[in-house]
Amino acid sequence: MIALRQIQTIEGDFMTIQLPSEFKNYQQAEIIILPVEESIKINNTEAFIQRFAGSIPDFPEIDELPPETREDWK
Numbered sequence: 001m002i003a004l005r006q007i008q009t010i011e012g013d014f015m016t017i018q019l020p021s022e023f024k025n026y027q028q029a030e031i032i033i034l035p036v037e038e039s040i041k042i043n044n045t046e047a048f049i050q051r052f053a054g055s056i057p058d059f060p061e062i063d064e065l066p067p068e069t070r071e072d073w074k
Contacts, residue, residue, distance in 0.1 A: 004017075004020065004023075007036060015033075017031075
């Protein structure tokens with residue numbers, strides 16, 4: 001199996017892929033396009049909040065430490 005993996009910059013709605021010479025013997029290729037999540041453009045605060053809301057889990061507040069643990073903190 002021959003495979004090609006590239007990460008390319010997206011410019012508008014088009015992308016050009018240069019194939020290695022190993023692909024010259026084939027008439028068809030399967031193309032799967034996956035976005036690189038870390039490369040999402042976030043233009044404003046509202047978009048940022050919508051994208052990351054709920055990403056950090058809520059942690060319960062600690063009202064009082066148990067007595068044996070209190071000594072360790074002193």
